[in-house]
Amino acid sequence: MxxxxxxxxxxxxxxxxxxxxxxxxxxxxxxxxxxxxxxxxxxxxxxxxxxxxxxxxxxxxxxxxxxxxxxxxxxxxxxxxxxxxxxxxxxxxxxxxxxxxxxxxxxxxxxxxxxxxxxxxxxxxxxxxxxxxxxxxxxxxxxxxxxxxxxxxxxxxxxxxxxxxxxxxxxxxxxxxxxLDGNHRNTEQIASFAAHFHTGAGAPALPARQGPPPRLHRFHERGAADLLALLAERHPKDSIGVVVGSKHTQFSLLGSLTRRAPRLKPQLYTSEAKGGQYRNLDLGRPGIVIVHRASAKGLGFDTVVIPDTHTDAAGDPSAAALRMTYYVLTTRARRELHLGYEGESEPPMLAQVGKGELMRG
Incomplete structure (x- = not known):
């Protein structure tokens, strides 16, 4: 060897x-x-x-x-x-x-x-x-x-x-x-945004690599699928990680994407599958991968989309567990980070972030 x-x-x-x-x-x-x-x-x-x-x-x-x-x-x-x-x-x-x-x-x-x-x-x-x-x-x-x-x-x-x-x-x-020191995955803009949710003593130093600021989208019906299709078509050689909080949302998104753009062939992982296409993925293939939050740890994608932040709206935005979740999820992104919500109001967790670090619309 x-x-x-x-x-x-x-x-x-x-x-x-x-x-x-x-x-x-x-x-x-x-x-x-x-x-x-x-x-x-x-x-x-x-x-x-x-x-x-x-x-x-x-x-x-x-x-x-x-x-x-x-x-x-x-x-x-x-x-x-x-x-x-x-x-x-x-x-x-x-x-x-x-x-x-x-x-x-x-x-x-x-x-x-x-x-x-x-x-x-x-x-x-x-x-x-x-x-x-x-x-x-x-x-x-x-x-x-x-x-x-x-x-x-x-x-x-x-x-x-x-x-x-x-x-x-x-x-x-x-x-x-x-x-270990250093952040070799994120851009400065993504790491700065993620630092809002850091729970330890002293946030890690920001990387030097530059990129677009994270963006927050207000979704209407099928809006998340439209965004994902647009991102996949714009960057066909990139990996796009879609991280959601429920299996229902995973399969709903998969269905919407399959109907809207079947040529994209998105992958989905669920730990409940015993084998087959929802258990064994080709992570080296570019394109969309839909995963549950619990399975996101340790992974990295060129673009990360968290489309269901509205499901956390009722939670305490200062709670350590919720902040830690967002810290993990947002730091999966190498170059672009997109967050989405449904409804009239931004989730409190994100509403407190200024416009300089989180673009809207």
């Missing part, structure tokens, strides 16, 4: 090369700092030591994106495997792993099995978006003697079962902390 550096800045490459092969490491960084790309690169570097590496995510869609990145790096063997944490845990446990009410597993039962089996020689794990895995997972990693590298940002939590950076480091045991 040979290592190919893909789209890394000199600073990212230097940080990757300086990361020791042994031990546990927790790398934190803001959106756009390259965590997912570095996770793939880190896994390949660890596999060069001759030990198979498992790259773990919570999201199946992020798994697909990371698997495509690993393939693009040109790995020549099967030394790196990308899978979800759920699938990896089930495989390790064998048989039917006992579940709990929160959608994860009965951690006490898994701890008992780990105590019976003992550490696994050579177990090497790389975790992307590690804040979305529960603290119990990292304690299990410690019991199994795993060499674990975690990439995370606790300002980007979209799940109820999540970990803080402190919990990850504590449960792994001996763990070295590292920080």
């Amino acid at each position: 040979t290592l190919t550096y893909l789209d890394l800045t000199p600073e990212q490459r230097a940080g990757l090369d300086a990361l020791p092969f042994d031990g546990n490491h927790l790398i934190s960084g803001p959106p756009g700092s390259g965590k997912s790309l570095l996770a793939a690169q880190r896994a390949i570097m660890l596999a060069l030591t001759g030990t198979p590496v498992a790259v773990l995510t919570r999201s199946n869609l992020l798994r697909q994106s990371l698997a495509a990145t690993v393939r693009a790096l040109g790995t020549a063997d099967r030394g790196v495997r990308v899978t979800t944490a759920h699938a990896w845990l089930a495989e390790w446990h064998g048989g039917k792993a006992p579940r709990s009410d929160d959608g994860w597993y009965d951690w006490h039962a898994l701890y008992e099995r780990a105590a019976d089996t003992g550490p696994i020689p050579g177990l090497t794990l790389v975790v992307d978006e590690g804040q979305d895995l529960p603290p119990e997972f990292y304690l299990l990693c410690r019991m199994l003697g795993a060499r674990t590298t975690v990439y995370a940002d606790e300002c980007q939590r979209l799940t109820d079962t999540h970990s803080t950076l402190a919990e990850i480091a504590r449960n792994l045991g001996r763990c070295t902390r590292h920080e």
